[in-house]
Every structure is written in structure tokens, then in C-alpha cells.
Amino acid sequence: MSETVAAIRAEFTKLRGVRGTSLSLLLFILVSVFIAALGGWSAKGAIDSENPGLRSDFTPEQAGLDGVLYGQLALIVFGVLIVSSEYTSGMMRVSLLAVPRRGRLYAAKTAVTAAAALAVAVPVTIAGYLVTQLALGPHGAPIDASGVPRALAGAVVYLTLMSLFAAGVAATARSAVLPLAILLPMVLAGSQILSVIGATKEMVRYFPDRAGTEMLTVDSNDAATGFAVLLVWTVAALAAGYVRHRRWDA
Amino acid sequence: MIHVQNLTKRYGQRTVVDGLTFTVPSGTVTGFLGPNGAGKSTTMRMMLGLTRPDAGAVRIDGHAYPELRYPARHVGALLETSVPHRSLTAAHHLLWLAQSNRIPRRRVAEVLETVGLTGAARRRVGTFSLGMGQRLGLAAALLGDPPVLVLDEPVNGLDAEGIRWLRELLRSMAAEGRTVLVSSHLMTEMSLVADHLIVIDRGRLLAETGMADFIRRHGRTYVRVRTPEPMRLNSILERKGASLRPAADGSLEIDGMPAAEINRLAAADGLALEELSTHTASLEDTFLELTGNQEDPTHV
Structure with missing residues (x-):
């Protein structure tokens, strides 16, 4: 057990030192909070001027979660980079020399990915919500409004699982380019576009990001289902990554 | 002591390491010699548990490498393909390595001093010259003060002064009773540092002998x-x-x-x-x- 603790500690030190991973976490914080403020501010302007450009389903509560929805892109990059940076640089061999039990190394990396994502997701989700309400001014909603605490908790779980999903995909691909080329467009637009096409609409509901966002939808009835679907995706990606990692002839 | 027993590795139809058996004794520098592509690096990767052999086994002081508790304290390894991430500083790289094997933090400064990189401790590895990278790799190998050293082409990239320094280092490590295995594709380099010699080609053992004996017979x-x-x-x-x-x-x-x-x-x-x-x-x-x-x- 103490060897696993040592491995986890070493992974944290690595995370701090590798530029891409620490930078992507910082980017998540900045993007989320910036979008949260911008979204609240522009919505306030729209409401005040009775601008019809405001979305029909706009609620101040849901708007408070928009920031992290954009910020998640940086967190996906983080999940990919924390794994791929080792494969692309050759550092994975140094890591395997230091921690030759592959399961232990993989578990340590997964644990650190989850812990780091969780550690930034909690404060940023809450701060993002508060910033949006602050920008909305008189139109803002309180943080304990109906369904909001559950949606905020759901957002934290969603962000953490998406980071782990990305890490699993990167471990499966052993690179950064392919996972990023699939994951970023999917989250950015892909499932949105596919969800309005009749033929793919049903299928897209089971995409990891589509299903997962039910968790952070205020008053969604499918939050539990969404969680289950994203969890299955995440476990599957991590398992595939582990099989590839264990079989790798370094 | 390292025991290699009937070690075999195939990549598809190609047999890269073919039934290798030899022993690396302690207390001496052993040269692992063979032309490029002879199977030296593959053999060393199998010694260190990075690559799975198709047959055979390696025992380092009686243990398979992955079974070692905190392996960096038992075996110091340097491989050509094992390089730290570019954006890490030298000290930071050694720090996580030390933490992973519960090696005291002070060793980071000590090994940086040993390899002459104290001044570059805060520099990012990506800015290093080939020789500096090699010195950092040696620092990582020495970090756990290990009784066994496995070094793949350690003189690569070192300047003349660095090569001489490395020779002295390896000899003094061996004199302390450690096991030192050093690979090279250059016979003359080996003859200057190794007392014991293992020669392979096309994955097979050609000679396992003392250096003096080898020279007497072949030189x-x-x-x-x-x-x-x-x-x-x-x-x-x-x-x-x-x-x-x-x-x-x-x-x-x-x-x-x-x-x-x-x-x-x-x-x-x-x-x-x-x-x-x-x-x-x-x-x-x-x-x-x-x-x-x-x-x-x-x-x-």
C-alpha cells in the first residue's frame, strides 16, 4: 500500500512540473469563470432591454452552469495530456522503471487525474454559478434555489468523469492527437448537431457528454440515467486503456 | 549479480534475442558488446521488466525486476529511449523519481552534484544538450544508490571529459562491490572500462569472458x-x-x-x-x- 501512496505522490509532482497539464487546469479555471461572467452579463443586458434574442428556455439557474460547460474543453485536454505526455515523450519508460507494476502505475495516474479534476471542479463550479448570478444582478437566482445544489454537484461529477474518460481514451490511443481530434469536436458541436438530426437523435442521447450533461441540468428527470451512461463510458475507456497499458512492450 | 536464463524475444518472424544465457558478476564492470541491432537494448529492456520475453527469465540478485520493492533503490537504469518530459526541470524530474521510490529528497541535490548538473538543476530538460541529457539520465540511475547498474550506451553524447569521468565513476562503483552492466557497440570504449565482457550478435551469445582473456585471444x-x-x-x-x-x-x-x-x-x-x-x-x-x-x- 505504501508503494501505491508513493506512486500517487510522484504523479502529483509530475503533474505540477509538466507544463501542458498544469496549464490546462489553469485554462479550465479562467475559461469557466470568464464565460460565466460574460454569459450572466449579456443575459442581463438582454433581459433589461427586453431583447427577444434571449433563449426561450433561459433560466438564471441553468445559465450559472454554462461556464463549466465551455471550461470542460480544457479539462478534457488535461485528461488527455496527463496520459499522452508520458507516451509521446518517452517518460512512460522512466515511470515504468520507477513503478514497474503496471496496475499500480495506472491506478496512481487515474487517481491523480480524478483528484486534480475534482479539486478544480468544485470551486470553479460554485464560483462560476455565483459569478453568473452576480452579473445577472437583480435577475440572479440564489445558490440554494430549487434543483441548483443537485445540478452543481452533478456538474462536479460530470467534469471529473469527463476528465477520466479523456484519460482512458488517451491511454487507449497512447497519443494526444487522435483523442483530442475526436473528443473536442464531439463535445464542442458534434453531439449537438447530431441531436437535431432525427435519425441520430436517439443514439446521441447515449453519447458520454450528452448523457452526462443531464447531471448538470437543473430539474432534469434523467440525471441518474445520464450519470449511469457516462459512468459506463468512463469505466470502459479506462479499462481499454489499462489493457493497452498492461500489454505494452515498452 | 544478474542472471539471464534462456532469454528469447521475437517480433513477428524476427527473433531479436535468441536463447541468451549469461551472468553479470558483481564487483566488476561488465561490458555488453554487440553491433547495432544485436539485441542489446531489447535484452536490457527485458531485464528491467519493460518488455515481456517470449521465453526465459532474468533474475537480479534473485528477483525479477517488477517484483522489487522500490526498484530504484536496487537497480539504477539508463535506457536510450527513457527520457523525461521536455518541460520538467532536472531537479523536478529527479524529485518525482525520488518520491516514487521513497528516496530521501536530499539525494536529488547529491546526484546532480555527482553528475555535474547542479548549475542546471532549475533548467527545463528540453533545453539540454545531448550530453546533459545523458548526465541527467545517469543522475536518475544513481538516485537510489543502487547496488546494481544497468546502463545502455551511457557514453552516447558525452564529451571526452565526460567519458573519462564516467569511466572513473563506473570503476569506483564496481570497486564498491556493485554490479555494473554497460552496453556499447564500440569495442575500444569497452576495453577501457570493462573487466568482464559479454558479446552478442543477432541475439546470440558469442563470448562471455574476462576482458584480458578476450584481448589475449582476439587482440x-x-x-x-x-x-x-x-x-x-x-x-x-x-x-x-x-x-x-x-x-x-x-x-x-x-x-x-x-x-x-x-x-x-x-x-x-x-x-x-x-x-x-x-x-x-x-x-x-x-x-x-x-x-x-x-x-x-x-x-x-
Whole structure:
């Protein structure tokens, strides 16, 4: 057990030192909070001027979660980079020399990915919500409004699982380019576009990001289902990554 | 001590390591020699649990590498393909390595001092020259003060001063009773540092012997002499059965007679010698011959 603790500690030190991973976490914080403020501010302007450009389903509560929805892109990059940076640089061999039990190394990396994502997701989700309400001014909603605490908790779980999903995909691909080329467009637009096409609409509901966002939808009835679907995706990606990692002839 | 037993690795149809069996003794520097592509690196990766052998096993002081608790404290390894991430600083890289094996933090500064990188401790690895990267790799290998060292082509990228420093380091590590395995594709480099020799080619063992024995058997030793009266020296030595050859620079190369004997004969005859030195020549050639002239078993 103490060897696993040592491995986890070493992974944290690595995370701090590798530029891409620490930078992507910082980017998540900045993007989320910036979008949260911008979204609240522009919505306030729209409401005040009775601008019809405001979305029909706009609620101040849901708007408070928009920031992290954009910020998640940086967190996906983080999940990919924390794994791929080792494969692309050759550092994975140094890591395997230091921690030759592959399961232990993989578990340590997964644990650190989850812990780091969780550690930034909690404060940023809450701060993002508060910033949006602050920008909305008189139109803002309180943080304990109906369904909001559950949606905020759901957002934290969603962000953490998406980071782990990305890490699993990167471990499966052993690179950064392919996972990023699939994951970023999917989250950015892909499932949105596919969800309005009749033929793919049903299928897209089971995409990891589509299903997962039910968790952070205020008053969604499918939050539990969404969680289950994203969890299955995440476990599957991590398992595939582990099989590839264990079989790798370094 | 490292025991390699019947180690075999195939990549598709190609057998890269073919039933290798040898022992790396402790207390001496063992050279692991073979031309490029002989299977040295693959063998070393299998020793360190990075690559899975198709058959056979490696025991390091009785254990398989992945079974070692905190392996960096038992085995210091340097591989050509194991390099830290570019954006890490040298000290940060060594720090996480130390933490992963519960090695005291002070060792980071100590090994940086040992390899002469103290001044570059806060620099990012991506800015390092080849030689500095190699020194950092050696620092990582030394971090856990391990009784066993496995180093793949450690002189690569080092300058002349660095190579000399490394030789001294390896010899002193061996003198402390450690096991030191060093691979190279250069015979002359090996002859300067290793006392024990393992030669492989095409994944098979060609020789496992002491360095002195290998040189005696395969190397040509001759004495170089310079004298103002080469004709007279020639007649003296030929009477005693030595053979002389004029070299391009005007000196003489003498086979089959030790330097002391040549000196004694010349002195007895009142002949002045301006140079008298023993050379071990064409070790590299002998090695190339040894590895190059093998029948290719795949063609039989």
C-alpha cells in the first residue's frame, strides 16, 4: 500500500512540473469563470432591454452552469495530456522503471487525474454559478434555489468523469492527437448537431457528454440515467486503456 | 549479480534475442558488446521488466525486476529511449523519481552534484544538450544508490571529459562491490572500462569472458619502437625470432616480443631507443570480424 501512496505522490509532482497539464487546469479555471461572467452579463443586458434574442428556455439557474460547460474543453485536454505526455515523450519508460507494476502505475495516474479534476471542479463550479448570478444582478437566482445544489454537484461529477474518460481514451490511443481530434469536436458541436438530426437523435442521447450533461441540468428527470451512461463510458475507456497499458512492450 | 536464463524475444518472424544465457558478476564492470541491432537494448529492456520475453527469465540478485520493492533503490537504469518530459526541470524530474521510490529528497541535490548538473538543476530538460541529457539520465540511475547498474550506451553524447569521468565513476562503483552492466557497440570504449565482457550478435551469445582473456585471444598486441638505427635493431631482433614491420610514420612495429625484452636487447647492444610503447591494435577489427563473419542462421 505504501508503494501505491508513493506512486500517487510522484504523479502529483509530475503533474505540477509538466507544463501542458498544469496549464490546462489553469485554462479550465479562467475559461469557466470568464464565460460565466460574460454569459450572466449579456443575459442581463438582454433581459433589461427586453431583447427577444434571449433563449426561450433561459433560466438564471441553468445559465450559472454554462461556464463549466465551455471550461470542460480544457479539462478534457488535461485528461488527455496527463496520459499522452508520458507516451509521446518517452517518460512512460522512466515511470515504468520507477513503478514497474503496471496496475499500480495506472491506478496512481487515474487517481491523480480524478483528484486534480475534482479539486478544480468544485470551486470553479460554485464560483462560476455565483459569478453568473452576480452579473445577472437583480435577475440572479440564489445558490440554494430549487434543483441548483443537485445540478452543481452533478456538474462536479460530470467534469471529473469527463476528465477520466479523456484519460482512458488517451491511454487507449497512447497519443494526444487522435483523442483530442475526436473528443473536442464531439463535445464542442458534434453531439449537438447530431441531436437535431432525427435519425441520430436517439443514439446521441447515449453519447458520454450528452448523457452526462443531464447531471448538470437543473430539474432534469434523467440525471441518474445520464450519470449511469457516462459512468459506463468512463469505466470502459479506462479499462481499454489499462489493457493497452498492461500489454505494452515498452 | 544478474542472471539471464534462456532469454528469447521475437517480433513477428524476427527473433531479436535468441536463447541468451549469461551472468553479470558483481564487483566488476561488465561490458555488453554487440553491433547495432544485436539485441542489446531489447535484452536490457527485458531485464528491467519493460518488455515481456517470449521465453526465459532474468533474475537480479534473485528477483525479477517488477517484483522489487522500490526498484530504484536496487537497480539504477539508463535506457536510450527513457527520457523525461521536455518541460520538467532536472531537479523536478529527479524529485518525482525520488518520491516514487521513497528516496530521501536530499539525494536529488547529491546526484546532480555527482553528475555535474547542479548549475542546471532549475533548467527545463528540453533545453539540454545531448550530453546533459545523458548526465541527467545517469543522475536518475544513481538516485537510489543502487547496488546494481544497468546502463545502455551511457557514453552516447558525452564529451571526452565526460567519458573519462564516467569511466572513473563506473570503476569506483564496481570497486564498491556493485554490479555494473554497460552496453556499447564500440569495442575500444569497452576495453577501457570493462573487466568482464559479454558479446552478442543477432541475439546470440558469442563470448562471455574476462576482458584480458578476450584481448589475449582476439587482440593483436605489438610494440612500437623508434630508433635512429632501424637496420641495426632489425638484425638484432630478427636473430631472436621477432618480426618487424615498418610503419608509415617511420617507426617499427614488433610482433611476438614484449617491450621489456626489446629494451634489454637494445641496451645490451648499446642501441638508443627514442620510443618504446606497447599497443593493442585492431581490437575493433577483431570484434567486427567476430560479429561480421558469422553464418547467418536464417539463410541456412
